Amino acid sequence: MSLLEKTVKEIYPQDASSREKAKTRLDNLAIPHWALGDLMDLALDIAGMTGTVKPSVKKKAILTMAGDHGVVAENVSKYPSEVTPQMVYNFVAGGAGINALSKQAGANIFVVDMGVAADLKDLADAGKIINKKVGLGTGNIAKGPAMSRTMAVRALESGIDIANELSAEYDIFGTGDMGIGNTTPSTAIAAVCTGEPLEALTGRGTGLNDDQLVHKTNVIKQALEINKPDPKDGVDILAKVGGFEIGGLAGLILGAAANRKPIVVDGFISTAAALIAYTIEPFVRDYLIFSHKSVEPGHKAMQLKLGCEKPLLDLNFRLGEGTGAAVAMNLVEGAVAILTEVATFEEAAVAEADK
Ligand SMILES: O=C(O)c1ccc[n+]([C@@H]2O[C@H](COP(=O)([O-])O)[C@@H](O)[C@H]2O)c1
Numbered sequence: 061m062s063l064l065e066k067t068v069k070e071i072y073p074q075d076a077s078s079r080e081k082a083k084t085r086l087d088n089l090a091i092p093h094w095a096l097g098d099l100m101d102l103a104l105d106i107a108g109m110t111g112t113v114k115p116s117v118k119k120k121a122i123l124t125m126a127g128d129h130g131v132v133a134e135n136v137s138k139y140p141s142e143v144t145p146q147m148v149y150n151f152v153a154g155g156a157g158i159n160a161l162s163k164q165a166g167a168n169i170f171v172v173d174m175g176v177a178a179d180l181k182d183l184a185d186a187g188k189i190i191n192k193k194v195g196l197g198t199g200n201i202a203k204g205p206a207m208s209r210t211m212a213v214r215a216l217e218s219g220i221d222i223a224n225e226l227s228a229e230y231d232i233f234g235t236g237d238m239g240i241g242n243t244t245p246s247t248a249i250a251a252v253c254t255g256e257p258l259e260a261l262t263g264r265g266t267g268l269n270d271d272q273l274v275h276k277t278n279v280i281k282q283a284l285e286i287n288k289p290d291p292k293d294g295v296d297i298l299a300k301v302g303g304f305e306i307g308g309l310a311g312l313i314l315g316a317a318a319n320r321k322p323i324v325v326d327g328f329i330s331t332a333a334a335l336i337a338y339t340i341e342p343f344v345r346d347y348l349i350f351s352h353k354s355v356e357p358g359h360k361a362m363q364l365k366l367g368c369e370k371p372l373l374d375l376n377f378r379l380g381e382g383t384g385a386a387v388a389m390n391l392v393e394g395a396v397a398i399l400t401e402v403a404t405f406e407e408a409a410v411a412e413a414d415k
C-alpha cells in the first residue's frame with residue numbers, strides 16, 4: 061500500500077466522546093452561557109480533533125511551501141517568477157511578513173522548496189529550508205497538465221512525510237504558500253471543486269488591473285477546457301491544474317489529520333490545497349480551522365464547500381505565506397485556555413442562573 065493510501069485510511073472523524081466531555085465543561089463555566097461564543101465552538105473542535113479535554117497547542121509549526129508556475133508565461137501575475145526564490149531567501153533571512161507574525165504567535169516556521177524554478181541547494185545544504193523539490197516549476201496549464209500523476213503523488217507524499225516527522229514534536233500546524241502565479245491554479249481548483257462560474261471566483265492576486273483580470277479568467281477557462289480535470293479525483297485535479305506547493309500543502313493536511321493534529325488553514329492557495337485533500341478524503345474537514353477570509357473573491361465559495369461559514373478573521377489579507385494562520389493561532393491558543401483554565405460555577409463557588 062502506498063504512503064498516500066495508508067495515510068487516507070488513518071483519517072477518522074473527530075472523537076465524539078472528547079467533544080461531549082468538553083461541551084459539558086464549557087456549558088458549566090462560570091460565565092453567562094456560551095458567552096465566549098465562537099472561541100468556545102473552536103475549543104470543542106480542538107477537543108474533538110485531539111481526542112482530549114486538556115489539549116495543548118503550545119508547539120506550533122507553520123509550513124511555508126514554495127513553488128513556481130509555468131502559467132506565469134501567460135501574463136497572469138503582476139510579478140515575475142524570480143520573486144518566488146527571492147522571497148525564499150527573504151524568509152530564511154527573517155525579513156518577510158510571515159517571519160514577524162509567526163514570531164509574534166510563538167510559532168516555528170519551516171520553509172519548504174516544493175518546486176521553485178531555481179537552484180536552492182545552498183539553502184537546503186545549510187539546513188535552512190526543507191528540500192522536497194518535485195520539479196523546476198510546473199508546466200503551463202493553459203497548454204497542458206501542470207505535472208504528471210506520479211509527480212502529484214510525490215508532492216502529496218512529501219507533505220505527508222513532513223507532517224509525520226513534525227507530529228512527534230508539534231501540537232498544531234499552520235499552512236503557508238509562496239509562488240508567483242499560484243492564484244491561477246488555485247482558482248482553477250476552486251472552479252472544479254465548487255462548480256461556481258470562473259467570473260465569480262477569479263481575483264486580482266498580487267494586483268491585476270481590470271483588463272488583466274478578464275485575461276486571467278480566460279486563461280483559467282482555457283486551462284480547464286484543455287485539461288478536463290475529474291472533479292471526483294483529487295490527484296487528477298492536482299496533476300492537471302494544480303501546483304507543487306499546493307500538492308505539498310494538501311499532503312501536509314492529510315498527514316496532520318491522520319496524526320489527529322489541528323491544521324490552521326491560511327488564505328486562498330492553502331484553501332485550494334484543503335479542497336484537494338478533502339476530495340481525496342472528506343474526513344480531513346474535521347481537522348481544519350479556517351484562519352481568515354482572503355480578499356480573493358473565490359475564497360468564500362471554497363470555504364463554504366469545506367463547511368466553513370465564518371472563518372475566524374476578516375482583515376483584508378491577500379498575502380499568503382501563512383500570515384493569516386499565524387495571526388489566528390493566537391485565537392486558537394485563547395480557545396484552549398478557555399477550556400483548560402476557566403473555572404466552572406461549582407469550582408469557583410459562583411451562583412448559577414435561575415433555571
Ligand atoms: O493567500 C491569499 O489569500 C493570497 C491572495 C493573493 C495573493 N497571494 C500571494 O501572492 C502570490 C500569488 O499571486 P499571483 O497574482 O502571482 O497569482 C503568491 O505568492 C501568494 O502567496 C496570496
Ligand SMILES: Cc1cc2nc[nH]c2cc1C
Binds near residue numbers: 238379
Ligand atoms: C513581494 C511578494 C511577497 C509575497 N509573499 C507571498 N506572495 C508574495 C508576492 C510578492 C510579489
